Amino acid sequence: MTAELVRGQNHPLPQARLEVRVSAGTPIVAGATLGDEQGKVRGVEWVAHPGAPTLPGLEVSKQAAADHRLAFDLDALPGTVHRVHVLLALPTGGGGPARFGAVAAPFVAVTGLDGAEIASYTITGLNAESAVVALELYRRQDAWKVRAVGQGYAGGLAELFADQGLPQAQQLAAGINEAVAQGLARSVAAPPRLPDGERTPPAASAPGSDQTHARPVSQGAAQVAADHVQPHQGTPGRPQPGSPYDGAGPQSGAAPQPDHAAGRSVPQEGHPGAPVRPDSAAARPATPGAGGPIDYSHPARQNVAPPPPPPPAAPGHSAQPVAGDATGWTMEERLYNQVWGMFEDLARATAAYRSAVDFADSRREQELDKALSDPRSRIGGQGDAVREAAQAKHAQLVDQARAALDRDLAQLMAESDVVEPALPPAYARWDNPVWHGYRVPMETPMAVRLGDLHLPESEGLRIPMLVRLPLERGLWIDSGRAGSRDGSLADADELRRLAMDTAVAHAARLLAVHPAGEFTVHVIDPAGSGASALAPLTQSGVLADPPAVGAAGVADMLARLIQRVDLVQMAVRGGAADSLPPDLDTAEQLLIVNDFPHGFDDRAVTQLRYLADEGPAVGVHLMMVADREDAAAYGPLLDPLWRSLLRLTPVPDEHLADPWVGHAWTYEPVTVPPGSQVLHQVLAHIAAARRAWNR
Structure with missing residues (x-):
């Protein structure tokens, strides 16, 4: 059974040879970095990207595409590698969207080589970000797990790599964008929207599409990628169960395709065992002599519009929080995962604020050093004007960061207000009314x-x-x-x-x-x-x-x-x-x-x-x-x-x-x-x- 992950949640990986499948509905860049146990970043040669698609134990796509298959052989990774980060980014300079908030939420799934999904994650909550750390595969006590990260960066790949400690972040990001630009014309374009609201299915082998199974390469020396995940500028938010995914339609072929709205695999029409809709081609006569005209429509194309998404929150308001709004078999497990997600969200939101304040401090010092390095600028009122301008810019940046943090805190406070009263005795404070109805439990909680x-x-x-x-x-x-x-x-x-x-x-x-x-x-x-x-x-x-x-x-x-x-x-x-x-x-x-x-x-x-x-x-x-x-x-x-x-x-x-x-x-x-x-x-x-x- 597929594990539908939310931000911060992890899941064990039962096998070493895996694929990470990405669906975005628009051409994106996929890459990966390797990291040691301390998260030490040692150079750009340990980043897999379209310009250098192979590293020991993994291979990524060579160009931007709406769908990717990244191949991993965790046993082939060097022993010093303890973390692998899967990166997604929007290509620059191609006339496409510049931020993830303008496109469908990317969907990633970890699968076996047979296509069976192990874990899936829909990356929601992105807005101005153009690059995101989607997943983290990490080694824990000789076993591998996957964690849903969803950490976005408004500054794109350059900011992401800089956040991971790479001193050549700008040069590496520029090189990736150049490599992508050379192959962008061959990338799989976003499927056009039809008048009735459905999307046309992308071809199974579009010209130039990077849809072949990547092959893991032999083991060699590799280390890198910082473990610390610095925050993005958007509101920390975890995917809501049942979030609509406006992705590409189902592909033709025998393998089940992901149901992006629910994060699980469902058989498509034309596949053995799949349900046949009365209005599908498989249910209609094949010849005029059989009682009707020939239907040339693709047997896997949906002929009805998808169900409408749930109504969005009112403008300027966040979605109403709900207790137990996380994955899990029981309410206790869902509340546990929700509390863990709140903890991570608060950590990342605070890190975003502190990082923004540090950036504002550093920028102010740089501006003052640059402006006042010339002794002539210190004479008269010119120096005072420079100081006032730098201080005003600093205050503006800090105020913006605090406003973003306050917005995130308000969302988390609202969530806490509904979660705290719903907690069972094992999770509740002593002043929670749940203790007044206490009975000795029949099972030990998690x-x-x-x-x-x-x-x-x-x-x-x-x-x-x-x-x-x-x-x-x-x-x-x-x-x-x-x-x-x-x-x-x-x-x-x-x-x-x-x-x-x-x-x-x-x-x-x-x-x-x-x-x-x-x-x-x-x-x-x-x-x-x-x-x-x-x-x-x-x-x-x-x-x-x-x-x-x-x-x-x-x-x-x-x-x-x-x-x-x-x-x-x-x-x-x-x-x-x-x-x-x-x-x-x-x-x-x-x-x-x-x-x-x-x-x-x-x-x-x-x-x-x-x-x-x-x-x-x-x-x-x-x-x-x-x-x-x-x-x-x-x-x-x-x-x-x-x-x-x-x-x-x-x-x-x-x-x-x-x-x-x-x-x-x-x-x-x-x-x-x-x-x-x-x-x-x-x-x-x-x-x-x-x-x-x-x-």
């Missing part, structure tokens, strides 16, 4: 909310921080002063209390999103300093056993959990899961450790490190409430432990970065509103379900 994220330019917009389940890493609630924006003014005791309250809220949420009996919480509190914060857990009876105190309690708790890890590991490796002791708790385990390293000797520290490393794979997870400075005496011995944990803070802190442009995101924990009883009510439901399950 993710859980551990906080909110925002950027300085968008203080009012909070993006849920969703972490996939089961947890792949332990959690570290940083109780140190370094865990706050202004650690010098933070009270140490207050931070420790807040850190423990945060840990209890996270533990309660993890308990709440798991079915009864499938998640168990243990606590190590050597000095008993967390008794007050732990009261909701201890008093409700949701803990598997009382908190472990003292050195003996620490040793006993660690020994029991390590024994569980060892038994499950042996059973899994030996394929003998049935041999586990009948009294072994097979539920997911969470160990909360307070005030580390107090109460831990060297042996206990080693055991804790073992749990952090080996536990997650067999369902034993760690949540540490600790100040790293308290463990400074261990030196670098504990560095691997801290790195293995996801650091969270009890107060807002800028310590998380996104994978696209590396913004420093401000993390805020999801806390229970003061005076609210929602936590106690939820824990009471969990305790009752546990008692019923144990009976």
